[in-house]
Amino acid sequence: MNNQLQNFARDALKLGLARLPESHHKLFKLMYSHKKLDAAINDVVDEIPEDKLDWAMQQVQRTIDKLS
Numbered sequence: 068m069n070n071q072l073q074n075f076a077r078d079a080l081k082l083g084l085a086r087l088p089e090s091h092h093k094l095f096k097l098m099y100s101h102k103k104l105d106a107a108i109n110d111v112v113d114e115i116p117e118d119k120l121d122w123a124m125q126q127v128q129r130t131i132d133k134l135s
Contacts, residue, residue: 068117076120080112083127091130099123 068076084092092108099119100111115123 068120073117073120076124077112077115080115080120080123080127081109083124083131084108084112086131087127087134095123095127098126 084095093104095108096104096106096111099115100106103111112123
């Protein structure tokens with residue numbers, strides 16, 4: 068994945084996570100940054116490995132759809 072696509076994915080994740088309650092942020096941090104649970108959610112997104120971005124985006128979108 069090139070840098071432009073990575074940036075797009077990270078921005079989309081940040082926007083999606085901003086729509087979710089804090090309790091979902093905590094779960095997201097447990098899955099993607101279990102050693103840094105006190106980190107800001109945007110910092111966690113910035114550190115997600117490239118190969119996990121697609122899956123993270125799918126998880127966030129499914130959660131948004133479920134809560135809607």
